[in-house]
Amino acid sequence: MDSSLYEGSHRDLFEIFLKLVDDSEAQTAALLDLISWEDTRSLLSIGGGEGIVEATLLRNAPQAKLWYLDPSPEQCQAFRRHMKQENLLERVADISEMTFQAYETQQKFDRIVSMFSWFYIGTDQRWLRKLLDLLSSNGAACLVLPNSESIEADFNRSLSPDKRTMLVGDEVMSALEAFDCKVTQHTYMKWLATNELFDGELASEASLAFAAFVALRSITTFTPDEKRHIVELLNARRAAQGVPLVWDVIVVKRVTDSNGY
Numbered sequence: 001m002d003s004s005l006y007e008g009s010h011r012d013l014f015e016i017f018l019k020l021v022d023d024s025e026a027q028t029a030a031l032l033d034l035i036s037w038e039d040t041r042s043l044l045s046i047g048g049g050e051g052i053v054e055a056t057l058l059r060n061a062p063q064a065k066l067w068y069l070d071p072s073p074e075q076c077q078a079f080r081r082h083m084k085q086e087n088l089l090e091r092v093a094d095i096s097e098m099t100f101q102a103y104e105t106q107q108k109f110d111r112i113v114s115m116f117s118w119f120y121i122g123t124d125q126r127w128l129r130k131l132l133d134l135l136s137s138n139g140a141a142c143l144v145l146p147n148s149e150s151i152e153a154d155f156n157r158s159l160s161p162d163k164r165t166m167l168v169g170d171e172v173m174s175a176l177e178a179f180d181c182k183v184t185q186h187t188y189m190k191w192l193a194t195n196e197l198f199d200g201e202l203a204s205e206a207s208l209a210f211a212a213f214v215a216l217r218s219i220t221t222f223t224p225d226e227k228r229h230i231v232e233l234l235n236a237r238r239a240a241q242g243v244p245l246v247w248d249v250i251v252v253k254r255v256t257d258s259n260g261y
C-alpha cells in the first residue's frame with residue numbers, strides 16, 4: 001500500500017473518505033447475525049488491522065481466545081494498543097506479524113474472520129484449502145469482500161495497477177465450489193450520498209481519496225483523464241438514493257452441521 005496516502009495532508013483526505021464509506025458497524029452486525037458466537041472458543045483474525053471489529057466479536061464470544069495475524073508491523077502495534085485500551089489483551093492468544101500464506105499453527109479455529117484482507121490471499125486452491133484445514137469440525141469462516149456490483153469494484157478494475165485487489169465475493173464463491181464445504185453469500189448495501197461524492201460536476205475530494213485508497217494509489221497520481229473517468233464511474237452507478245457500496249460476507253463451513261447455526 002502507498003503509505004503517503006495516510007500521512008501528512010493525505011491523512012485528512014483519508015479520514016474524509018473513511019467517514020464517507022465506513023460501514024464497519026453494519027459489517028460487525030452482519031458477522032454477529034450470520035453465525036453464533038457465544039460458544040466460540042477460538043477465533044482467528046486474518047489481516048485484522050487495528051482490531052476494532054475483533055474487539056466486538058470477543059465481547060460477544062465470552063469464552064473465546066483470539067489469534068491474530070497481519071504482516072504489517074504498524075497494524076500489529078495498533079492492534080496491541082487497541083486491545084490494551086479495550087482491556088482485552090489477556091484474551092489474545094497470539095499476535096503473528098506475517099501473511100496468511102506464511103502462517104503455521106497446529107491450532108484449529110471455531111471462527112475465522114477476514115475483513116477486506118482476502119484480496120492479498122486470493123483464490124489459489126492452496127490458500128482456500130489452508131483456510132478449510134484451519135477450521136475446527138463445526139467451524140465457520142467469514143470473508144468480507146466487495147461485491148462485483150459495488151462502486152469499489154469499479155474503481156479497482158479501472159484504476160488499480162495491482163490486479164489482485166480486484167477480488168470480489170463472487171470469485172471466492174466460484175473458487176470454493178471445488179471444495180467439499182458449505183458456502184453461502186450474503187450481500188449488503190450502503191448508499192453513499194451524492195452530495196458527498198460530487199463537487200459540482202467534479203468528483204469530491206472524498207471520492208478521489210476513496211478511489212485512490214481502493215486502487216492502492218496516491219491521490220496525487222490521478223491524471224485529469226482519470227479524474228474524469230472517476231466521475232463517469234460514479235455517474236454510471238448513480239441512482240436517486242446515491243451510489244451503492246455493496247459488500248459480501250461469504251460464510252464457509254467445513255461440515256454441514258445440524259445445530260442450525
Ligand SMILES: C[S@@+](CC[C@H](N)C(=O)[O-])C[C@H]1O[C@@H](n2cnc3c(N)ncnc32)[C@H](O)[C@@H]1O
Pocket residue numbers: 046047048049050051069070071072075098099100101114115116117120121
Ligand atoms: C484493508 S485492510 C483491513 C483491515 C481490517 N480487517 C479492517 O477491516 O479494518 C487489509 C489488511 O490486510 C493485511 N494484509 C495484507 N496482506 C496480507 C496477507 N497476505 N495475509 C493477511 N493479511 C494481509 C494488511 O496489512 C491490512 O492490515
